[in-house]
Amino acid sequence: MKIEISRGKVHNAFAQKVEEISGQNLFACYQCGNCTAGCPVSFAMDLGPHQVIRYSLLGLEEEVLECNTFWMCASCLQCTSRCPKGLDIARIMEAIRLVILRRKERLDRLEVAELSDEFLERIPQIALISGFRKFTS
């Protein structure tokens, strides 16, 4: 895909919001791909975490928000622990989740009312509560 790069584009409002919520400097990323290589759930992701960072800086907000990468992230911090630039990538994924969950439409990833009784009976609180924290507004 052909993308025109401009100063305005790389400093776009979406990327700035992600930086603000995560407290991370997206420009520090030099695309080594260590995060994606070590990610235990990257096999299920549309884009690798390093791609999500680059897409954000290229102003591809829609592509980022439509991919499943940040919903798949399990906040295991493997990427954070291995990033040679010291970026806390798990915080970046959390920030993108929150860009969506904090919208007034409250588009939750998880519909709590749809969880079956059988599932609720089976699953421990620890999974439910952390799931609610990550997937609901």
Next chain:
Amino acid sequence: MDRDRSSLRERHMEFLYFPGCTLNTKAQNLDEAGRGCAKVLGFELKELSNWTCCGATFPLAKDDIMALAPPARLLARAKEEGSTLTTLCSVCFNVIKRTNQLIKGDEEKREKINTFIEMNYQGDVQVLHYLEILKREVGFDTMKGALKRNLQGMKVAPFYGCMLLRPFEEMEFDDKEAPKIFEEFLDAINCEPVDFPYKIECCGAFQSVGAPEVAVECAYAILNSALRNGAEAVTTTCPLCQFNIDNMQREIHQRYNGFPGIPIIYFTQLLGVALGLPVETLEFHRNDVDPRPLLKKKGLL
């Protein structure tokens, strides 16, 4: 300090203990065995009064102060009742320890949190994991002296998961890529620790709620790796890991023909067996893959 066997009975150590929600219900096997072993090893877990859920996730957004209130309140209460706070659950340990580090190091957030919870906490409680008590306060050597059953020859893969270790600068628990406290623990109770490349991988965590099919793959990769390296059982410290790699073996069987299954045993249950606790107090009926046939085969039941 010389910590020989005879000193076990004379020493009386008390640690303030935060069980957490899941240990009160589905993970009673982790909790009961932990309390039982503590008594044998000469320390008492005194339950924190009026405890609540820790929140089960440390908030990763810099502006999410609200999610810090529950763990901060727990710590402030712990300060009123003692100087340390111990957990068995890795997730609780992570949330509470990280919150404590944040309160200690960030004056602005400390003030905000204290104003919100209407308490005055400065971050001066020491947050401990049960394994740290075993290693530093009891001592693995002392533990060895208290063993009643011989687990020799039992090949156990120690599964650390994420939350005990990461982020390692804040958790200050063990090496980030090659931790060894779990191996030392297994050595001390005569098990044979099985090294496997997935020991610090993620079990899928809360994806068992968000994307269960992904969590199943994570669990399968971990268990397959443990099996291929010769493990007869896997041991954990975390009820979330335990659920994902124990309970979800049902789904693994459906997806992978020929997956043999493997029992997942909480480390406190293994310790309980080694210390000679009555097997019925270790609540093995709560483990989804029953570890009792393996224990029987090893002549331990």
